[in-house]
Amino acid sequence: MEKKVISAKDVAKLANVSQSTVSRVFTSGASVSEKSRKKVLKVADELNYRPNALARGLIKQKTNMVGLAMKDIQNPFYHEVLGMFTQKLKEKGFSVLFVYTENEEIEQEEINNFLEYNVEGIIVTDALLSSKVVTKLHNNNIPVILFNRYHKDINCDSVSCDNINAASEIAGYIYDEGYRDIVFITGKSNTSTSRDRQKGFTDFLKHKGIDITILEGDYSYEESYHLTETMIENGHQPEVIFGANDVTAIGALDALKAMSISVPEEVSVIGFDDIKMSSWPSYMLSTWAQPIEEMINETINLLLTNSKHKETLKLKGHFIHRNTTK
Amino acid sequence: MEKKVISAKDVAKLANVSQSTVSRVFTSGASVSEKSRKKVLKVADELNYRPNALARGLIKQKTNMVGLAMKDIQNPFYHEVLGMFTQKLKEKGFSVLFVYTENEEIEQEEINNFLEYNVEGIIVTDALLSSKVVTKLHNNNIPVILFNRYHKDINCDSVSCDNINAASEIAGYIYDEGYRDIVFITGKSNTSTSRDRQKGFTDFLKHKGIDITILEGDYSYEESYHLTETMIENGHQPEVIFGANDVTAIGALDALKAMSISVPEEVSVIGFDDIKMSSWPSYMLSTWAQPIEEMINETINLLLTNSKHKETLKLKGHFIHRNTTK
DNA sequence: CTCCATTTTGCATACGTATGCAAAAACGTT
DNA sequence: AACGTTTTTGCATACGTATGCAAAATGGAG
Numbered sequence A, B: 001m002e003k004k005v006i007s008a009k010d011v012a013k014l015a016n017v018s019q020s021t022v023s024r025v026f027t028s029g030a031s032v033s034e035k036s037r038k039k040v041l042k043v044a045d046e047l048n049y050r051p052n053a054l055a056r057g058l059i060k061q062k063t064n065m066v067g068l069a070m071k072d073i074q075n076p077f078y079h080e081v082l083g084m085f086t087q088k089l090k091e092k093g094f095s096v097l098f099v100y101t102e103n104e105e106i107e108q109e110e111i112n113n114f115l116e117y118n119v120e121g122i123i124v125t126d127a128l129l130s131s132k133v134v135t136k137l138h139n140n141n142i143p144v145i146l147f148n149r150y151h152k153d154i155n156c157d158s159v160s161c162d163n164i165n166a167a168s169e170i171a172g173y174i175y176d177e178g179y180r181d182i183v184f185i186t187g188k189s190n191t192s193t194s195r196d197r198q199k200g201f202t203d204f205l206k207h208k209g210i211d212i213t214i215l216e217g218d219y220s221y222e223e224s225y226h227l228t229e230t231m232i233e234n235g236h237q238p239e240v241i242f243g244a245n246d247v248t249a250i251g252a253l254d255a256l257k258a259m260s261i262s263v264p265e266e267v268s269v270i271g272f273d274d275i276k277m278s279s280w281p282s283y284m285l286s287t288w289a290q291p292i293e294e295m296i297n298e299t300i301n302l303l304l305t306n307s308k309h310k311e312t313l314k315l316k317g318h319f320i321h322r323n324t325t326k
Numbered sequence C: 001c002t003c004c005a006t007t008t009t010g011c012a013t014a015c016g017t018a019t020g021c022a023a024a025a026a027c028g029t030t
Numbered sequence D: 001a002a003c004g005t006t007t008t009t010g011c012a013t014a015c016g017t018a019t020g021c022a023a024a025a026t027g028g029a030g
Helices: A008-015 A019-025 A034-047 A053-060 A076-091 A108-116 A131-139 A163-177 A192-207 A221-233 A246-258 A292-305 B008-015 B019-025 B034-047 B053-060 B076-091 B108-116 B131-139 B163-177 B192-207 B221-233 B246-258 B292-305
Strands: A065-071 A095-101 A122-125 A144-147 A157-161 A182-185 A213-215 A240-243 A268-273 A286-289 A312-315 A318-320 B065-071 B095-101 B122-125 B144-147 B157-161 B182-185 B213-215 B240-243 B268-273 B286-289 B312-315 B318-320
Touching (some): A008 A034, A065 A076, A065 A108, A076 A095, A076 A246, A076 B095, A144 A292, A157 A292, A163 A192, A163 A240, A163 A318, A213 A221, A221 A246, A292 A312, B008 B019, B076 B122, B095 B108, B131 B144, B144 B292, B157 B163, B157 B292, B163 B192, B163 B268, B163 B312, B163 B318, B292 B312
Parallel strands (some): A065 A095, A182 A240, B065 B122, B144 B157, B240 B268, B268 B286
Antiparallel strands (some): B286 B318
């Protein structure tokens, strides 16, 4: 039963051609006569032959593999991102070498793993890597793209939502509605997403002469729920709460509901991400929709072009008005 | 700048040894003198050398890669599964080639992709594959394990929660509580998980002389919400609702809340999976916790042993009593 | 220092594919 | 049929590593 793995040589023998010819049949753009192609394909099909991607990668210095490192898979936003990445990369002919990381900074080890497999590019989602590692990758001519993160000290491509502007627009909306008692619940403070959302939000309002209340969250439901609950218990009931992401906003929303505070009549709530859950009837959360598809397209684009000139792309997105705002 | 990729040969030259010696330094169990090892490691570190996994895989017929095909990444349960799989596989020295699929049956193409890369095993989560494909894989001596699915016509290893027994135990609990007006909201009917949960549940109750109401869901929040809402509107308010998974139960729960029906006083709700969301304060859903970690350990175990004798493992798990049951 | 046993090393080859080069085949023109 | 042109083919080699084998180096005992 121990059927040994069949190679181009085996096919060649049965088809009465050379191994080169077999190879050419499976190499697009190579010159093979129609007769040989037919013969080879027939035998290949019978033997169930498929070219070995490792050997091919070895000789072509091209593996068709992309490393995808992802953090914080708890946030539903990234599930959608993961799904879309794998699908779009597949369309482009790439396979995905997946790594899940718990640290804010991807570890050397993960990258080494990617390098050993000669990935053609690395996408890092919701995490960072040291500038030393980035330099090393660039020396090896491997593009690396940060998705939804960037850092001034890290010279590499990055794609994210224009968090500053988005938060600023949200602030504008809130301002126009006449709200003045405003709360922002942050995400993890060491993330550029949270910092930018906070900056865009507070700067706009400060410019209008409004100081807001900032609660230090961590992008988790639990923490946000707890913060909101405590705030209300301490007698502070704001007019509007803006959460650094949807999970945060939903945590606040649930806390308000639990305390029988009506939304949006007494307190408005706004999130960020537009995860699927936000459109569930029990939430109907007003939120900022990140242009996921566009962001992913651009990321893959940067990967494919691999230009020496590094870009920091920031895409817009749009506000979605649901039932947690008036 | 175009720094070319460095090979064992380069290291060998600088360290004044042969390529074989360099190779042996990076092959555990090979015989190298301490002196050479030191020399080689020093140079390797300077040059930033790491053995090429492709070349190694080619010659050793061992790639340290595992194919992971996953369906329905929308269900939060599978995010936890994905995270745990990648971590545990990494611990065992495997890299994960990830594929996301939308079809109930993994397509030939995905498998071919895995095969081209010489994966050492394939894990299929929440989906099936044709018995033809399985046979082909077995012929190539590649183990394939279904996670949370099985099928009588597919002769391959599988690991899942013992859904029949779990649902049966839940039925027992419900019966003991004295409930008689009972609703089960199914998942997708073509999944073994949903079928088994339905079977364990209904069989137990039928045996007690109780007929239950079955609503055909699809594991989605929206459908479950809608089904529950319609049922109540039609005047049927049961004593307890059992959802085929947590997302289903949460959909029902939210529908009940929206209609101001108190849980668990008027209606109890029970789910299945114990996803993170179920322990959110606003839900506190009573549910069945699948023994994820154990399931994953067993799956990896089967992968490693790759015995000719195929097993269908069913692990137990346990009931978690929260606030949606009395 | 000599001899033998053991360890370490290098050489050569293999893994399965792609590709430059030259030979062979096919084709078209006169 | 003879020639030149184009297409197709096979040969040989390369990619970067692991490993059997024999040669070389090391170590220990006398």
